[in-house]
Amino acid sequence: xxxxxxxxxxxxxxxxxxxxxxxxxxxxxxxxxxxxxxxxxxxxxxxxxxxxxxxxxxxxxxxxxxxxxxxxxxxxxxxxxxxxxxxxxxxxxxxxxxxxxxxxxxxxxxxxxxxxxxxxxxxxxxxxxxxxxxxxxxxxxxxxxxxxxxxxxxxxxxxxxxxxxxxxxxxxxxxxxxxxxxxxxxxxxxxxxxxxxxxxxxxxxxxxxxxxxxxxxxxxxxxxxxxxxxxxxxxxxxxxxxxxxxxxxxxxxxxxxxxxxxxxxxxxxxxxxxxxxxxxxxxxxxxxxxxxxxxxxxxxxxxxxxxxxxxxxxxxxxxxxxxxxxxxxxxxxxxxxxxxxxxxxxxxxx
Amino acid sequence: xxxxxxxxxxxxxxxxxxxxxxxxxxxxxxxxxxxxxxxxxxxxxxxxxxxxxxxxxxxxxxxxxxxxxxxxxxxxxxxxxxxxxxxxxxxxxxxxxxxxxxxxxxxxxxxxxxxxxxxxxxxxxxxxxxxxxxxxxxxxxxxxxxxxxxxxxxxxxxxxxxxxxxxxxxxxxxxxxxxxxxxxxxxxxxxxxxxxxxxxxxxxxxxxxxxxxxxxxxxxxxxxxxxxxxxxxxxxxxxxxxxxxxxxxxxxxxxxxxxx
Numbered sequence: 277x278x279x280x281x282x283x284x285x286x287x288x289x290x291x292x293x294x295x296x297x298x299x300x301x302x303x304x305x306x307x308x309x310x311x312x313x314x315x316x317x318x319x320x321x322x323x324x325x326x327x328x329x330x331x332x333x334x335x336x337x338x339x340x341x342x343x344x345x346x347x348x349x350x351x352x353x354x355x356x357x358x359x360x361x362x363x364x365x366x367x368x369x370x371x372x373x374x375x376x377x378x379x380x381x382x383x384x385x386x387x388x389x390x391x392x393x394x395x396x397x398x399x400x401x402x403x404x405x406x407x408x409x410x411x412x413x414x415x416x417x418x419x420x421x422x423x424x425x426x427x428x429x430x431x432x433x434x435x436x437x438x439x440x441x442x443x444x445x446x447x448x449x450x451x452x453x454x455x456x457x458x459x460x461x462x463x464x465x466x467x468x469x470x471x472x473x474x475x476x477x478x479x480x481x482x483x484x485x486x487x488x489x490x491x492x493x494x495x496x497x498x499x500x501x502x503x504x505x506x507x508x509x510x511x512x513x514x515x516x517x518x519x520x521x522x523x524x525x526x527x528x529x530x531x532x533x534x535x536x537x538x539x540x541x542x543x544x545x546x547x548x549x550x551x552x553x554x555x556x557x558x559x560x561x562x563x564x565x566x567x568x569x570x571x572x573x574x575x576x577x578x579x580x581x582x583x584x585x586x587x588x589x590x591x592x593x594x595x596x597x598x599x600x601x602x603x604x605x606x607x608x609x610x611x612x613x614x615x616x617x618x619x620x621x622x623x624x625x626x
Numbered sequence: 627x628x629x630x631x632x633x634x635x636x637x638x639x640x641x642x643x644x645x646x647x648x649x650x651x652x653x654x655x656x657x658x659x660x661x662x663x664x665x666x667x668x669x670x671x672x673x674x675x676x677x678x679x680x681x682x683x684x685x686x687x688x689x690x691x692x693x694x695x696x697x698x699x700x701x702x703x704x705x706x707x708x709x710x711x712x713x714x715x716x717x718x719x720x721x722x723x724x725x726x727x728x729x730x731x732x733x734x735x736x737x738x739x740x741x742x743x744x745x746x747x748x749x750x751x752x753x754x755x756x757x758x759x760x761x762x763x764x765x766x767x768x769x770x771x772x773x774x775x776x777x778x779x780x781x782x783x784x785x786x787x788x789x790x791x792x793x794x795x796x797x798x799x800x801x802x803x804x805x806x807x808x809x810x811x812x813x814x815x816x817x818x819x820x821x822x823x824x825x826x827x828x829x830x831x832x833x834x835x836x837x838x839x840x841x842x843x844x845x846x847x848x849x850x851x852x853x854x855x856x857x858x859x860x861x862x863x864x865x866x867x868x869x870x871x872x873x874x875x876x877x878x879x880x881x882x883x884x885x886x
Binding site for chain 2: 325378380381382385405406407409410411412413414415416417418420421422423424425426435438439440441442443444445446447448449450451452453488489490491492493494495496497503505509534542546551552553558559561566567577578584587588589590592596601602603604605606607608609610615618619622623626
């Protein structure tokens with residue numbers, strides 16, 4: 277209970293120091309000294325995942341000190357060392373223990389809670405990836421705080437912006453909790469300098485809570501292409517592709533010619549044209565590439581939720597009334613079976 | 627393990643096909659006179675509970691309890707759940723204030739109380755409600771109960787009488803399989819199943835199934851809000867840039883926009 281008391285003292289101190297603080301001015305210097313953020317880093321086989329970088333980017337935006345947290349098999353020599361080089365991280369807490377390698381929330385959440393309490397962090401940030409989504413709410417409940425999910429903006433140390441209703445409304449919320457537990461949308465927080473830092477790697481606390489869940493196996497879709505969530509170009513296909521064979525025949529060469537990742541609408545995934553992990557939308561992935569080129573996608577609101585922050589949207593669809601054309605920067609009305617291969621050829625020869 | 631006692635929490639939300647409108651005061655989304663239905667992910671969890679009964683696995687399903695917290699229209703979605711096969715329902719009466727209802731942490735505490743009171747050993751929840759898009763309640767409940775959790779499940783398999791469960795769930799880049807023991811909290815992904823339509827006879831039968839009304843206070847939970855809504859606004863509008871005639875036009879426009 278002591279850390280909680282300490283937090284409320286800190287809160288009181290902060291509000292005394294900053295009685296007229298405006299919401300739009302994050303982290304003035306007095307505030308920054310008291311604010312300390314734990315960025316929960318995700319790793320796979322000793323490599324940092326891209327969600328880790330967005331967690332760090334958001335943590336840096338909060339102002340205040342940033343500590344990285346990482347756990348897994350032999351992480352000290354691998355992902356923790358990688359994180360220590362990231363500019364702006366002051367310290368990396370590393371817990372070397374095979375028990376945390378798969379990030380199972382049943383033992384990872386108590387591990388995090390122990391480290392959050394011990395380090396008296398005011399903010400805990402993780403990427404809104406499958407790992408962060410599964411883990412952080414459990415952590416928040418154990419700390420008795422209300423989590424703020426999938427934020428796209430930080431207005432101040434306690435005020436955050438997040439989309440609701442599949443991105444059809446933007447909510448600004450102020451948290452009254454002592455510890456802010458947050459997941460961040462990767463596409464909204466980027467630009468971390470991977471070099472130039474020299475953080476100290478120290479051992480985190482390890483409560484060794486046994487896991488109640490056993491990891492059995494995984495099946496990952498293998499691909500040489502860029503990762504969907506972070507690709508600068510995405511080509512995406514929908515129901516209009518008609519079959520898996522046609523999807524592969526039409527979309528893969530286009531993706532290759534552009535060096536793009538492949539995405540799909542829910543209709544295409546449900547019909548078995550593409551793997552589940554490629555789904556873009558409210559219930560799939562959020563992407564915000566430089567170019568989002570879609571073919572045979574009508575543009576249902578659930579799909580738009582996942583891609584409307586793309587810089588340039590191009591659409592090929594045979595229905596001139598398709599909603600996708602209302603938001604596309606460039607639209608081409610036509611049969612995708614003619615137009616996409618023609619486009620592929622022209623991109624190749626350009 | 628004597629039998630499966632399943633709790634299926636459901637939420638009444640604005641229908642997924644409707645584009646929500648933000649109210650003039652910028653405090654929330656207009657809900658009056660707007661079509662509402664059962665949260666799509668919750669349909670999947672009811673369907674899965676009913677299928678567990680129909681599959682006749684190693685553990686018999688003893689009870690399927692549907693529950694919803696909210697205003698006076700909540701019984702509508704609870705009747706739907708019972709028409710799909712839930713045995714009974716709890717309506718936790720929470721006055722509508724146009725603020726999106728209690729926060730996930732409050733709901734999780736409420737569910738924790740119901741789990742204990744009703745001796746539940748499996749909770750099936752949707753992975754997220756399509757209004758708040760938070761995706762927290764199941765994980766919070768598992769944390770509070772100290773139970774294992776499996777989020778975004780695409781397959782649930784009860785292996786033996788001892789209550790071993792294998793769950794395949796969606797992760798970034800593919801799927802992962804986990805094994806745990808009952809009791810457990812599972813959240814559903816769209817791939818889990820295809821929810822059935824309630825038939826007319828079943829809708830009639832559902833009217834006779836027991837629906838109990840309770841309050842948060844009955845369950846010893848207070849509706850405290852930790853997050854204050856400062857405003858709700860429209861997303862930055864995006865305007866279509868018009869159409870081009872042919873592929874050449876498309877390529878040159880993309881070059882002009884710096885995307886190629």
